[in-house]
Amino acid sequence: MADGSTPPDSMNTAVGSDSEAGKLVGSDRVLAVLKELARYPDGVSLVEMTRAMNSPKPTIHRALTSLCRSGLADRDARGHYVLGDELLRMAFAHYDARPEHVRLQSALKQLAEKFQETAHYAVLDGREVVYRAKVDPHGGAVRMTSVIGGRNPAHCTAIGKVLLSRRLLTREAVEAWVGGAALQRRTPQTMCTAEELHQALEQTRCQGFGIDDQENEVGVNCLAVPVFLKSPSEPTGAVSISALTYRKPIGALIASVDAIRDVLASSATERA
Amino acid sequence: MADGSTPPDSMNTAVGSDSEAGKLVGSDRVLAVLKELARYPDGVSLVEMTRAMNSPKPTIHRALTSLCRSGLADRDARGHYVLGDELLRMAFAHYDARPEHVRLQSALKQLAEKFQETAHYAVLDGREVVYRAKVDPHGGAVRMTSVIGGRNPAHCTAIGKVLLSRRLLTREAVEAWVGGAALQRRTPQTMCTAEELHQALEQTRCQGFGIDDQENEVGVNCLAVPVFLKSPSEPTGAVSISALTYRKPIGALIASVDAIRDVLASSATERA
DNA sequence: ATCATCATTCCATTAATTGGAATGCCTGAT
DNA sequence: ATCAGGCATTCCAATTAATGGAATGATGAT
Known part of the structure; x- marks a missing residue:
């Protein structure tokens, strides 16, 4: 069953084909991580996210840390990252x-x-x-x-x-x-x-x-x-x-x- | 009627008392802008947001531009910033x-x-x-x-x-x-x-x-x-x-x- | 006990953010 | 038509934060 994570497909209007995008930097990358994170309702590990964004690990780690700090992301029991309560409440x-x-x-x-x-x-x-x-x-x-x-x-x-x-x-x-x-x-x-x-x-x-x-x-x-x-x-x-x-x-x-x-x-x- | 914007109160769990927060920087500030933006269902102008975050105008402008670029924010007919369709879809x-x-x-x-x-x-x-x-x-x-x-x-x-x-x-x-x-x-x-x-x-x-x-x-x-x-x-x-x-x-x-x-x-x- | 995997921290280099000030743009008043 | 005021946008040098390769912990499986 739905054990680990489910990297789905079929999304996005036009712009961000996340994976190999033209190397976003700074806040844009953090926002891209946030958008990518939304695609994993079961949560996602740091390495998975690293692969999905193909960016170095510390960078993604910082982005996720930043998201957690603001409550826009959370970590579930397994340490996986998920969209935070705060984001859902906001929306x-x-x-x-x-x-x-x-x-x-x-x-x-x-x-x-x-x-x-x-x-x-x-x-x-x-x-x-x-x-x-x-x-x-x-x-x-x-x-x-x-x-x-x-x-x-x-x-x-x-x-x-x-x-x-x-x-x-x-x-x-x-x-x-x-x-x-x-x-x-x-x-x-x-x-x-x-x-x-x-x-x-x-x-x-x-x-x-x-x-x-x-x-x-x-x-x-x-x-x-x-x-x-x-x-x-x-x-x-x-x-x-x-x-x-x-x-x-x-x-x-x-x-x-x-x-x-x-x-x-x-x-x-x-x-x- | 609901002409301009409605800066509400009553929110947040504990951490971010947005307004005068300890000067966030970089991506954290962008995320803070995103959270603040969610509080204005009728949209908010740049200057209003500038006041709400009490940060210099160009900084907030860049943050909002960044949010718009990723689809997490949009601009309505009056040029006011609102949460973007993409954010709602995501959530x-x-x-x-x-x-x-x-x-x-x-x-x-x-x-x-x-x-x-x-x-x-x-x-x-x-x-x-x-x-x-x-x-x-x-x-x-x-x-x-x-x-x-x-x-x-x-x-x-x-x-x-x-x-x-x-x-x-x-x-x-x-x-x-x-x-x-x-x-x-x-x-x-x-x-x-x-x-x-x-x-x-x-x-x-x-x-x-x-x-x-x-x-x-x-x-x-x-x-x-x-x-x-x-x-x-x-x-x-x-x-x-x-x-x-x-x-x-x-x-x-x-x-x-x-x-x-x-x-x-x-x-x-x-x-x- | 050993290995493998993943999360986290370190730090010198690099590159982006910063914000005061100047500019452009629109709307409404004179 | 012209002007004033408010707002969005752009500039640019100094600063400051992001970057990522590599090292270090933490955790769990064999």
Whole structure:
């Protein structure tokens, strides 16, 4: 079983391919160690970390010592380094206090419970969406792998499409946004050309909600409606319901769109 | 409304009284900036941070730049610095992956739903308990202010008492643990002497669960049962239900203890 | 008892941090 | 349009801390 440590893969948005990075120094290296440390929920020994960062042992040792001193890291019973309570407290407290979350948490819970599916809130950041809040339903045997702070390409998610639909009004705008690089294909359904995307955005604009019919992951579909936290015209982000296709096909989600809007409306006024 | 920024108070376990700390340097200062940054959910400007840390502007600027470079901090629309998506992703992903959490998350959800009260999992760390997982019930008008990674004195919490009851077997042991410093009084009910505490631990040992009858906060009571994640004899931590006294007095909690144990037992076997 | 592995400490060299001061940039007032 | 004030950003020489190869403890397995 999970004895020692689990050096996982699959992470990171773009920048830091930790291992062989261009030799970071000083504080940057300490921060890189912190980020690497987060990848080992079971803890990691100094030598393992040394290998992962391929840096001399004393350097890593100092970095870890520094992290421990500030409470951002801790050592478990076996002497392995793990993320510290202080870091977790920091992150969760900050998260709980963020205005967008306090205003959406209850709505997301209601949605997750009502539909027994995962509810997300996410914002647009360039060509990707960033998940800012997430509520899982209760009993679910399967769980979404999404994580707060995690990302997905905007063009193949319901949230991305509904947010893009209000920004990319013309075919030219869509083409400019798509830019040189082709859109990543995630599934056979993914829309990978500016033309397809433009069509989809037109439709999204008309109906006022975005859908993702297994365009990001086979077997999962999604419906998203925009959320206006600041301006009444510019959405700050969008809320989505992600469902397993076999249990709740995209048609069922579309049929529920009014119910979703009701939940959002009622828990918005609740605070207003 | 929440225009600028909100420099809060009330935090930290012991060590870093940020503001006038003994002039940290190098990476330590960067980490201190990171911790301070977490206190401003609405973001903070460079000068504000400069004041908060009372350090020269360029230094803080470099620290923040460094944090941004690694994704641990970001800048919002107004140019204010906030905790970065990367930090949140890190913390939440790490949290989700921790063995103790994957094994308890579902049980806590069931407890929170069943009793419509907040369920916690916490471990003992010296004279305090550290909350490691938390699930709030749905509709609740009031919410516990506890945060994951947060702490409370062990002697006035149900979790602390049930865990201590298995470690401090004799009156002498209790006295040694209490040590010189008197136990902090949180409410009129708080047990502040070794004698009182020893009595309470005796009873806790007999009944196999710990209670906190408004000993930590007036109007809130709590019941905790130990959890054995590793060894079958030494508890790794404890799970508690925290309830508002007027809604569910301590007697009601005690009456529910078997139901609580059932939930824990069933979701333990579920994974075994 | 011996060996292997890992954590920790040492210290001269090296290279990065430091912070006072100057500059650039934006916003709002006149 | 112009100016003032507040803020972010950049400069640079002196200083100070980080660096890492090597030595030393600590720990546990054979």
